Amino acid sequence: MSTQAEPQAAIPADTVSGSGPVSDGTGNITGGNTGPGASSGWMVLLFFIIGLAGSLLVGWIAFPHLLYEKKEQPVRFSHVIHMDQVDDGCNSCHYFRDDGTFAGVPDLASCEDCHSDEAMGEDPAEQLFIDDYLSKEKEIPWLIYSRQPPCVFFSHAAHVKGADMSCESCHGDYANSKTLKTYEQNRISGYSRDIWGYSISGLGSGAPDGPRPMKMNDCAACHLKETGSKGACFQCHK
Amino acid sequence: MTENNQHKKVRRYGMVIDLDKCTGCGACMVACYSENNVPFRTDETKKLDSLNWLRVFKVSNNKSFPDVDICHIPMPCMQCDGMHGHGHAPCVSVCPAVATDYDHETGIVSQIYTRCFGCRYCMAACPYHARTFNWWDPVWPADMKKSLNPSVSVRMRGVVEKCSFCFHRYQQAKEKAFVEERMQVEETEYQTACAEACPVKAITFGDLNNPDHKVHSLKKDKNAFRLLESLHTNPKVYYLTKRDWVRRQCDNIDSHTDIKE
Numbered sequence: 140m141s142t143q144a145e146p147q148a149a150i151p152a153d154t155v156s157g158s159g160p161v162s163d164g165t166g167n168i169t170g171g172n173t174g175p176g177a178s179s180g181w182m183v184l185l186f187f188i189i190g191l192a193g194s195l196l197v198g199w200i201a202f203p204h205l206l207y208e209k210k211e212q213p214v215r216f217s218h219v220i221h222m223d224q225v226d227d228g229c230n231s232c233h234y235f236r237d238d239g240t241f242a243g244v245p246d247l248a249s250c251e252d253c254h255s256d257e258a259m260g261e262d263p264a265e266q267l268f269i270d271d272y273l274s275k276e277k278e279i280p281w282l283i284y285s286r287q288p289p290c291v292f293f294s295h296a297a298h299v300k301g302a303d304m305s306c307e308s309c310h311g312d313y314a315n316s317k318t319l320k321t322y323e324q325n326r327i328s329g330y331s332r333d334i335w336g337y338s339i340s341g342l343g344s345g346a347p348d349g350p351r352p353m354k355m356n357d358c359a360a361c362h363l364k365e366t367g368s369k370g371a372c373f374q375c376h377k
Numbered sequence: 378m379t380e381n382n383q384h385k386k387v388r389r390y391g392m393v394i395d396l397d398k399c400t401g402c403g404a405c406m407v408a409c410y411s412e413n414n415v416p417f418r419t420d421e422t423k424k425l426d427s428l429n430w431l432r433v434f435k436v437s438n439n440k441s442f443p444d445v446d447i448c449h450i451p452m453p454c455m456q457c458d459g460m461h462g463h464g465h466a467p468c469v470s471v472c473p474a475v476a477t478d479y480d481h482e483t484g485i486v487s488q489i490y491t492r493c494f495g496c497r498y499c500m501a502a503c504p505y506h507a508r509t510f511n512w513w514d515p516v517w518p519a520d521m522k523k524s525l526n527p528s529v530s531v532r533m534r535g536v537v538e539k540c541s542f543c544f545h546r547y548q549q550a551k552e553k554a555f556v557e558e559r560m561q562v563e564e565t566e567y568q569t570a571c572a573e574a575c576p577v578k579a580i581t582f583g584d585l586n587n588p589d590h591k592v593h594s595l596k597k598d599k600n601a602f603r604l605l606e607s608l609h610t611n612p613k614v615y616y617l618t619k620r621d622w623v624r625r626q627c628d629n630i631d632s633h634t635d636i637k638e
Contacts, residue, residue, distance in 0.1 A: 239552030290491045290530040292548050296555035371480035373487035377530055377545050 207323040207332050213279050214272070215264040218316045224253065229306060229314075241295035244281050247272065282322040284333045285310065285350060292377040302365065311350045389458070389484035390542055391585040391613035392572070393595040394451055396623060398579035399433075401449030406431055408574030409453075412543060414525050416515030416532070428509040430454070430540035431571055438622045448623045451580065453571065454507040454540035455604065455612030456486050467610055468499035468508065476537075484585075484613060485542050495535040504605050505612075508539045542582075543569040564590045585613060602627065 225231035232245040256274055258265045272279050287293055298304045306313065323332035334353050351357065359369040409415065409431040421427050434450040459465035464479030466486050472478075476492035477499055479485075500508045514534040517525065525531060528545040532538050550566040564583050572580040583590030595601065596615045603612045604627050618624060 235556050237556075239549065239554070239556040288491070290489070292528075292545070294548065294552050294555070296552040300558070301555040371482060371487060372475075372478050372489050372492075373480050373483070373485060373541070373544050376487070376489050377528060377548065 206326055208326050210282055210322045210324060212282055212319040212322065214268045216319055217264075218313050220260075220262075220317075222314055233306075235296060235300070239296045241299075244283065247276070247278050282324075282331075284320075284322060284331050285353060286331055287334065287353070288328075288330060290376055292375055309351050309353070387484075387586060388482065389585040389613060390547075390567075390583070391456065391484070391592055391596070391615065392453065392542075392569070393581045393592050393598075393601065393615045393617060395579045395581075396448055396450060396616050396618040397620070398577045399449045399451060399575075400577060401433055401435065401447075402576065403433055404574045404576055405451055405571035405580065406433060408570040409540070411524075412526060412570035413529050413541070414515075414531050415538075416511065416513075416517075418513075419516075426512065428511065428538065430507075430509075430538070432506075436623065436626050446620065446622070448618070448620065450616070450623075450627070451571070452505060452507065452604075453569075453614060454486065454542070455505050455610065455614045456484060456542060458484060458611040458613060460609045460611065462611060467502040467504065471498040471502045473498065483544075483547065485544055485547075486539075487544070488537065488539050488541065490530065490532045490536045490538065493536040495537065497537060499537055504608055504610060508537050510537050511535060546570075604628075 221232075222228065232242075232249060234242050236242060250268075250273065253259070254265075254269065254273055256269060258269060268279075271277070298309070299306070324330070325332060325335065328335075333350050355375075358375060362368065362370050406429065409429070410417065413430055415430055416428055418426060431451060431453045434452050435447060436450060437447045438445065440446070457466035457468075459467075459469070459479070464481060466477075466479055468477050469479050469486060473496065474492050474494060476490075476494075477486060477488050480487055495510065497510055500506075500510060511532050511534050515531060526545075528549065546569070547562065547567045550562045553566065554560065554562055564587075567582075569580075569582050572582040581591050581595055583592040585592055585596060587593055592615075595617070598617055600617045600619055601615045602618075602624050603615055606628060616627065
């Protein structure tokens with residue numbers, strides 16, 4: 140490094156400050172215009188503020204509305220109703236396989252443990268689910284809020300088994316959710332809004348009651364705190 | 378460079394390849410292609426255009442019959458430790474985007490395709506030609522799309538790719554260990570696709586730092602050597618051969634000037 144710094148220091152001062160506005164040493168910039176009168180100065184400030192407010196409105200309110208496409212889940216599914224029906228809590232549907240992988244969203248076969256062509260309740264959503272998917276033996280095309288880009292490797296085993304973390308600490312409260320919220324998809328990247336969209340600057344904790352933001356920096360921040368290292372690229376990527 | 382994770386035991390995954398066993402059948406290459414979704418072209422005769430993470434290289438002693446002898450050298454990424462083992466592999470040192478990095482926990486050199494912007498400095502820096510460039514987006518035959526390995530992300534046009542020592546298999550082995558509440562990944566649980574595919578078991582894979590793993594003793598064999606050792610890239614792929622002429626060519630000493638022993 141030092142070998143590079145030396146030749147720079149050897150350049151005479153006048154060649155360095157050869158062009159552009161020149162400081163006269165007292166802190167004033169010489170060579171510039173004195174500027175318009177005081178009243179038009181206020182006008183400039185006013186237009187600046189109007190412009191700033193306008194662009195903030197567009198950036199914070201209008202743009203996200205345009206950027207994210209809203210989609211409804213194919214079937215209205217209530218976690219509350221189903222938690223009353225199963226014996227093993229969340230594990231009944233979202234379980235670990237013997238090889239350590241996480242089953243994730245349940246497939247149609249696991250619904251068939253209880254559901255048949257005959258509806259069990261009054262809910263029209265159940266009939267719809269039976270007519271559209273169950274009787275046709277068609278998998279439900281669930282929209283996954285937390286789905287990461289294809290280059291990311293995430294391990295439920297490391298967090299749930301290794302670090303003893305609860306599902307709520309990352310996904311928000313699902314045990315008490317009666318419906319599935321609207322899925323918002325970024326029109327440009329195709330990624331779910333839960334990963335990127337709610338707290339781009341890292342301010343705030345994402346949507347109210349919603350999941351924890353799961354950008355690369357969010358993962359790394361917790362890893363630094365809990366394991367003492369942000370981790371190597373190949374820990375989270377594949 | 379990601380910092381060393383002090384409280385974790387340092388592993389150095391490496392390979393020992395017995396060149397006297399290798400028949401050059403190419404099963405390792407085939408296994409590698411299908412395991413790692415390596416793209417191929419309809420016309421694979423133009424070798425300059427083809428991509429591979431593992432290449433079986435052929436060398437010959439250039440003698441005429443009956444003294445002629447050939448040797449096949451399977452060449453994956455050497456996962457260089459760099460001088461003094463600090464992780465300054467040639468490619469890692471030149472990458473302007475940290476798209477390739479040295480993992481101090483496993484000793485594996487990572488390549489993150491979404492970060493890579495295709496300047497190809499790493500390809501120029503790599504003395505082993507372990508890296509290849511995607512000049513085109515991969516095109517898979519329709520049926521093959523369904524059988525791509527979901528544990529390895531597919532690459533796109535304009536990025537460099539290379540062997541990862543089937544790192545995703547390590548990730549999977551770790552998940553299994555977490556569920557079974559173990560801290561250690563067993564030798565048999567993490568094996569590369571090429572090592573498994575080799576019909577004569579010429580490729581041995583494991584943790585070079587772990588005395589329980591076979592590679593630990595194999596790398597100390599008197600016939601063991603590494604490619605271009607004089608460059609001090611400190612590769613983690615070792616080769617075994619009893620044939621002196623092979624060792625001489627691999628050390629990049631000009632093979633035409635015959636050295637007298």
